[in-house]
Amino acid sequence: MSNDFEIQSYPLTVRTNRERVTVFLAANGLRLDALDYYAVVTAVGDDQILAGGGLDKDIIKCIAVSDTLRDEGISATLVSHLMSIAMSRQYETVKVFTKPSNQKIFESLGFHLLAEAPKAVLLENGLSGWLTYERYLKSLRREGTSGLIVMNANPFTRGHHFLIAQAARQVDTLFIIPVKEDCSKFSYAERKAMLEAGCRDLENVVVCEGSDYSISAATFPTYFLKELDEAATTQMTLDLNLCAKRIAPALGAKIRFVGSEPLDQMTKRYNELMHEILPLEGISVVEMERLSERDRAISASAVRTALAEEKFSEAAAKVYPTTIPYLLAKLASMALQKELDSSPKPGLVDQIDAGAHQDMDYSLMCRSIHALHPHFVALAQLGYQEKLPTSEEMRRLGLEAEREMLLATNNVNTHKGALFAMGLVLIAAAHNYYIHGVIQEQPLRTAICRLASDFPAPKGTHGDAVRRQYNVGGALAQAAAGYPDLFDNWLPYLRQLKGDTFAAHKTLLYIMTTLDDTNVLHRKGAQVASQVKEEARTLLSNFSEAALIKLNQRYIKENISPGGSADILSLTFLLNAILS
Numbered sequence: 358m359s360n361d362f363e364i365q366s367y368p369l370t371v372r373t374n375r376e377r378v379t380v381f382l383a384a385n386g387l388r389l390d391a392l393d394y395y396a397v398v399t400a401v402g403d404d405q406i407l408a409g410g411g412l413d414k415d416i417i418k419c420i421a422v423s424d425t426l427r428d429e430g431i432s433a434t435l436v437s438h439l440m441s442i443a444m445s446r447q448y449e450t451v452k453v454f455t456k457p458s459n460q461k462i463f464e465s466l467g468f469h470l471l472a473e474a475p476k477a478v479l480l481e482n483g484l485s486g487w488l489t490y491e492r493y494l495k496s497l498r499r500e501g502t503s504g505l506i507v508m509n510a511n512p513f514t515r516g517h518h519f520l521i522a523q524a525a526r527q528v529d530t531l532f533i534i535p536v537k538e539d540c541s542k543f544s545y546a547e548r549k550a551m552l553e554a555g556c557r558d559l560e561n562v563v564v565c566e567g568s569d570y571s572i573s574a575a576t577f578p579t580y581f582l583k584e585l586d587e588a589a590t591t592q593m594t595l596d597l598n599l600c601a602k603r604i605a606p607a608l609g610a611k612i613r614f615v616g617s618e619p620l621d622q623m624t625k626r627y628n629e630l631m632h633e634i635l636p637l638e639g640i641s642v643v644e645m646e647r648l649s650e651r652d653r654a655i656s657a658s659a660v661r662t663a664l665a666e667e668k669f670s671e672a673a674a675k676v677y678p679t680t681i682p683y684l685l686a687k688l689a690s691m692a693l694q695k696e697l698d699s700s701p702k703p704g705l706v707d708q709i710d711a712g713a714h715q716d717m718d719y720s721l722m723c724r725s726i727h728a729l730h731p732h733f734v735a736l737a738q739l740g741y742q743e744k745l746p747t748s749e750e751m752r753r754l755g756l757e758a759e760r761e762m763l764l765a766t767n768n769v770n771t772h773k774g775a776l777f778a779m780g781l782v783l784i785a786a787a788h789n790y791y792i793h794g795v796i797q798e799q800p801l802r803t804a805i806c807r808l809a810s811d812f813p814a815p816k817g818t819h820g821d822a823v824r825r826q827y828n829v830g831g832a833l834a835q836a837a838a839g840y841p842d843l844f845d846n847w848l849p850y851l852r853q854l855k856g857d858t859f860a861a862h863k864t865l866l867y868i869m870t871t872l873d874d875t876n877v878l879h880r881k882g883a884q885v886a887s888q889v890k891e892e893a894r895t896l897l898s899n900f901s902e903a904a905l906i907k908l909n910q911r912y913i914k915e916n917i918s919p920g921g922s923a924d925i926l927s928l929t930f931l932l933n934a935i936l937s
Contacts, residue, residue: 362407362431364438367397369411378419381406385421388588392418396438398431410435415448415569420455432462440482450483452569471570472602474594476587487603490568494607497563501529504612504643505605507571509536509657512543512684513551516616516655518677519648524614525559527643532608537567542661547683547734554679565608570599589623593630601638613640616647621658664688667934670795681790682737682783685935689733689779692930693726693772696923699861701905703869704912705923712909713880713918716769725772728765732758732776733783740784741791745804748811755780774832774876774924779931781808781836786935796935802839809836822879829873832921840928842871847929848936862905864929868922869893876920889919 369375369392378397379389392411399407408431410420417439422431436453443451452471453463460470460478468480471487481487504524510517525531533556535549543551545567556562605613613635618624632642647654655675663672664687672684697719700707711718735754739746758776763769785804789796814833823829835842850867854860870893877886896904912918 361401362398362426363401364396364398364435367395367409369395377406378409381409382419382421385423387419387421390418394439394442395419396435396442398422398426398435407431408435410439412439412443415443415446415451417443417451417453417455420453420459432459433466436463436466450481450486452479452481452486454479472595472598474591474598476591477595479595479599487570490570491603491607493566494604497532497565498607498609499530499563502612503530503532503608503610504528504614505532505534505600505608505610506614507534507536507600508552509572510548510552511536511657512548512660512676513555513680514655514657514660514676516648516675517552517657518555519655520614520616520645521556521562522559523645524643525562527614528612529561531559531562531614532610533562533564534571534604535564535567536572537569538573542664543683543687546731551677551680551683555677557679571604572596590626590630593627594634597627597630597634601635601640605635605638605640611640612643614643614645617644617654618647660684664691667691667930668937669935670937673790682734682741682787685737685783685786685790686730686733688934689737689783689931690726690730692779692927692934693729693775694723695861695930696927697722697726699865699926701902701909702862702865702923703905703908704918705920710909710913713913713916717766717771721766721769722771724765725762728761729758729772729776732761733779736780737783737787740787742788743791745788745807746784748808748813751780751784751808751812772924774921775927777832778836778924778928781805781812782928782931782935784808798844798936801936802844805836806839809833812836823875826878829875829878831875832924843925843929843932846871847925848932851929851933859900859902861926861930862902863897863900865919865922865926866893866897866900868925868929869919870897872919872922872925874919874921876918881915881917885915885917889917 367374367378369378375389378395382389390413392413395409395411397406397409399405407426408422411418417436420432420435440451453468455463455478457473457476457478460480463480464470466482468482471479471481473479504527506521506524508517521531521533533552535545535552537545539545549564549567552564556564600613605611613631615628615631618628628644632644635642649655660672660675663675664684667688669684669688673681676684697706698708700709702712704713706712706714706717706719706722708719732754736758739750739754755776758780759773762772762776782805785801785808786796788804789800793800812833823831847864847868851860851864854863857863870890874886874889877889892908896908
């Protein structure tokens with residue numbers, strides 16, 4: 358590239374930058390796609406965009422060069438720059454999604470073709486990547502007829518199991534490739550684990566590792582956006598081309614199974630193209646009717662909707678039994694997030710401020726929830742068995758979760774109290790569902806009592822010191838009694854506020870009126886703790902957001918944080934969802 362030009366980073370988070378790039382790409386017949394990095398070429402001393410290109414993780418996209426620079430070697434320089442950025446981010450391979458007319462340019466830079474469609478090609482550069490994945494797939498090959506299913510399983514439902522079981526009867530080996538892209542309600546690790554657990558009864562089913570070569574941001578990004586247009590059709594064609602010419606042959610699969618799609622237009626079009634493209638490469642397509650109830654197909658989207666609406670029983674009825682712990686864990690994480698997102702709150706971390714806390718903020722609390730989530734799954738799985746676990750088993754998992762939380766928060770205690778309470782509830786709830794196929798209040802309370810009664814009392818903690826000094830029950834005593842205030846008072850109170858914009862805030866205040874909050878006692882003593890209860894009663898009797906904000910401001914100044922009440926609010930959210 359001539360010294361007359363320069364490459365510079367061009368952050369698309371800046372509105373004017375984004376607007377200018379959108380206009381530039383449109384002038385070159387392209388649209389702005391999802392990108393996390395963009396670079397532009399300009400003349401030295403001038404800000405006019407002459408060329409540009411971006412990255413979505415390890416995928417080069419949105420490459421465009423003005424006609425005036427076609428012969429200046431700009432493309433090669435720009436691509437080299439983007440590759441170096443990708444490599445600096447520890448990506449071993451770089452892919453490019455581009456027009457067929459640009460194929461030769463990229464091949465001259467060391468890229469090789471992965472898949473093609475009439476209006477786009479997908480190429481890759483690097484020593485690993487497809488060749489590594491191909492070797493892995495070939496290692497899984499078995500004698501006899503083989504079939505293939507690509508599945509998101511977000512989450513794994515009874516419908517998914519039905520489809521897999523039906524397909525497995527038609528082949529000697531059935532390979533399942535889970536969608537790897539983490540654009541789903543449940544993470545890739547969770548979805549793959551759900552598939553493995555759900556297919557354990559099917560001996561000829563092999564759950565493969567997912568990859569970027571099947572329904573990903575590289576091959577089919579619109580799958581996650583659900584925009585059915587010309588671009589989506591091009592991406593579907595690329596994805597199916599990869600399956601037909603590379604993935605299926607590597608596995609030795611001659612049949613691809615797919616569930617029928619009566620509702621989702623994107624998936625319906627994908628199925629149509631599958632029938633057109635795969636047979637051309639000698640791969641049969643078998644489309645099977647999905648499992649239905651009351652003339653409605655059982656779908657993962659219906660499960661996700663039920664979870665979003667905090668209706669556990671409705672979601673649970675649609676999933677395969679081994680998925681239950683994942684639903685419960687998801688509700689636990691959602692409950693913590695819901696408490697955190699409830700703003701404003703008196704003296705507590707929320708989206709507005711850090712409350713009376715110098716060592717934590719909203720971002721840190723989010724990291725804590727993320728770190729705890731896999732352990733919520735493990736705790737629910739511990740309960741999902743015929744016998745209740747021992748206190749030692751619970752303690753071991755709890756300590757593992759605590760270590761991960763502290764690692765994520767630089768040793769700040771963000772959710773220790775919530776972890777203890779939610780762990781007990783998750784174990785008890787999972788156990789009750791395993792035994793009864795439903796979660797009911799009284800058996801749940803009984804199980805919580807049994808679990809907590811076997812748990813050793815903590816010693817040497819702030820909570821223990823407060824409990825002894827002020828003669829209050831503390832978290833373990835509340836649990837051992839089966840959380841009577843929560844079930845008998847706080848939960849019904851929350852439920853009667855359904856539809857109230859400030860239901861979370863009022864429920865928090867209601868909890869504060871009666872709870873002996875060990876965090877307040879530890880920080881400020883008995884007199885202030887009593888004052889906090891009275892102030893909560895006063896505000897609740899004449900509630901306004903302005904008064905809540907004023908109370909928060911004062912609690913920040915006076916270092917008052919009703920953290921115990923916040924933990925109980927999260928637990929109330931969780932129980933409300935579980936028992937709905």
